[in-house]
Amino acid sequence: MSTDNNGYNKRRKQSRGTTEVYYVKNGDAPGTVSTNTYSRKKSRSQQGALPEKERKASAMRTKLRKRRVAINVVASLLGALLIIAGTGCLIMYVYFHRINYQEISVDDGKSSQSTISNPKGKTDTDQIDTYDGELLNDPMVLNIMLFGEDTRANATTAGNSDTMVIFSIDTRHKKLKMLSLMRDTFVDIPGYGENRLNAAYTYGGAGLTVSTIQKNYGIKIDRYAVVDFSSFKYIINTIGGIDVELTPEEVDYINWQTWINDQPEYSEADPYYKEDIRTNLRYVWMNTVPEEDKPINKNNLNFVTDDDGKTHATVHLNGRQALWHARNRGEDGICSGDDFTRTQRQREVISIIINQLKRSDIPTILSVIYEIGPMITTNIKTSEITALASDISTYLSYNIVSEAAPSVNSISTTFYFSSEEHPIYINGMFSSVILIQNWNDFRQQVAEFIYEEQVARSS
Numbered sequence: 001m002s003t004d005n006n007g008y009n010k011r012r013k014q015s016r017g018t019t020e021v022y023y024v025k026n027g028d029a030p031g032t033v034s035t036n037t038y039s040r041k042k043s044r045s046q047q048g049a050l051p052e053k054e055r056k057a058s059a060m061r062t063k064l065r066k067r068r069v070a071i072n073v074v075a076s077l078l079g080a081l082l083i084i085a086g087t088g089c090l091i092m093y094v095y096f097h098r099i100n101y102q103e104i105s106v107d108d109g110k111s112s113q114s115t116i117s118n119p120k121g122k123t124d125t126d127q128i129d130t131y132d133g134e135l136l137n138d139p140m141v142l143n144i145m146l147f148g149e150d151t152r153a154n155a156t157t158a159g160n161s162d163t164m165v166i167f168s169i170d171t172r173h174k175k176l177k178m179l180s181l182m183r184d185t186f187v188d189i190p191g192y193g194e195n196r197l198n199a200a201y202t203y204g205g206a207g208l209t210v211s212t213i214q215k216n217y218g219i220k221i222d223r224y225a226v227v228d229f230s231s232f233k234y235i236i237n238t239i240g241g242i243d244v245e246l247t248p249e250e251v252d253y254i255n256w257q258t259w260i261n262d263q264p265e266y267s268e269a270d271p272y273y274k275e276d277i278r279t280n281l282r283y284v285w286m287n288t289v290p291e292e293d294k295p296i297n298k299n300n301l302n303f304v305t306d307d308d309g310k311t312h313a314t315v316h317l318n319g320r321q322a323l324w325h326a327r328n329r330g331e332d333g334i335c336s337g338d339d340f341t342r343t344q345r346q347r348e349v350i351s352i353i354i355n356q357l358k359r360s361d362i363p364t365i366l367s368v369i370y371e372i373g374p375m376i377t378t379n380i381k382t383s384e385i386t387a388l389a390s391d392i393s394t395y396l397s398y399n400i401v402s403e404a405a406p407s408v409n410s411i412s413t414t415f416y417f418s419s420e421e422h423p424i425y426i427n428g429m430f431s432s433v434i435l436i437q438n439w440n441d442f443r444q445q446v447a448e449f450i451y452e453e454q455v456a457r458s459s
Contacts, residue, residue: 099380099385100373100377101378101380102377104206105207106211128436129440130188130216131214135214136219137220140171141168141451142222143450144223144225144380145166145167145210145223145224146166146225147163147209147224148227148228162327162342163346165179165350166213166450167350169398170398174399175401177450178403179402179450183339184196184339184434185434188215190208191208206224206377216439217405218447225378226376229327231372232322237319239356239368241316242317242352242356243352244314244315244317245312245313245314248313249334249336251296251301252334252335253324255295256331257328258321301313326342344404362392365392405445405449414445415437415442417432418433
């Protein structure tokens with residue numbers, strides 16, 4: 001042992017591969033540590049020698065240090081989630097803000113309730129018995145009036161709406177419902193008198209049509225949406241087209257409409273082609289016609305006959321072809337049909353679109369909404385669309401049901417057509433319209449389709 005200049009004994013201790021130097025006052029017992037001891041590392045035995053109070057304080061400091069680390073980690077995660085959520089909300093806002101918002105003036109009638117009142121009015125079946133009760137409404141059913149608008153390039157009016165469908169999101173019964181309103185139904189249009197239902201759209205657009213529907217049908221319409229036919233084609237093309245079961249004559253109708261509607265690609269076709277397509281609907285392939293505008297070649301289709309004797313084939317339609325199919329109400333010598341078969345085709349097309357979206361992921365659905373947004377005019381607010389979009393996977397899982405009002409199967413019991421016995425004149429001309437036998441019973445049928453058992457039967 002050596003002594004330094006201050007009178008301390010200098011000792012060396014070997015500790016696990018390192019040499020530590022410590023100092024002990026002369027006369028102190030070897031191995032003890034005085035208050036003047038300095039070391040780079042304490043042994044485990046020395047740590048255990050700490051007073052109880054100091055050990056507790058050290059444990060508390062360690063616990064607080066771990067808690068601060070945990071808090072920082074949680075705060076970082078929450079911050080990241082908030083950033084992601086905020087970005088998602090911003091994206092949703094940008095996507096849905098592209099949709100054209102347009103408020104409309106609607107005569108809502110009286111306050112809503114969950115029963116149908118017996119309306120007062122005339123009992124003559126040739127007179128329209130308008131509804132003056134309280135509009136039927138269910139907070140768990142959202143009724144959106146869908147309009148398909150045909151706006152001609154040289155039109156001086158609001159255009160026609162040959163497609164009118166009440167689209168109901170029924171969360172009570174977990175169903176998506178489509179009810180086509182027949183355009184030729186003879187109704188009372190507020191401020192214009194009696195006319196066909198689709199005339200309301202020509203006179204006053206979506207607002208007047210919704211008022212007319214509420215006045216005559218007694219159903220509360222919560223929101224509306226309008227898509228014109230040119231936009232409909234783009235929407236179908238955006239989702240990649242649709243697969244539809246078509247009969248041979250339905251294929252012929254699509255090809256016929258392609259030719260007669262002044263398609264530029266066909267305007268200079270040879271006379272043989274123009275004559276032959278009308279008589280035999282053969283398909284002459286022209287090099288100048290883009291692939292998407294060519295007629296459907298029936299020779300390439302696999303037609304099968306089902307148990308009901310109906311012959312059909314699955315055909316992939318682009319936007320132009322799908323539009324003509326949805327507008328098909330028959331053509332003499334080409335395809336049989338009427339306005340009832342047309343509304344059925346329209347509901348089938350909407351169902352196919354919904355089922356196609358069911359198989360798509362959320363980013364794909366949002367991309368479609370972003371693309372078609374500017375082509376939709378509605379009074380559904382961005383906040384409401386965002387709320388609906390958040391539950392879109394739930395709604396897409398609902399069953400789809402559809403019907404027409406009136407139904408073709410209820411002829412002579414619910415409605416009849418104008419005739420010499422029951423003539424209807426519009427603008428001084430005899431017109432073919434749908435006349436409702438009993439408006440009160442008819443309203444009851446409509447209400448039961450939309451609201452089911454929630455409707456209290458009227459006396």
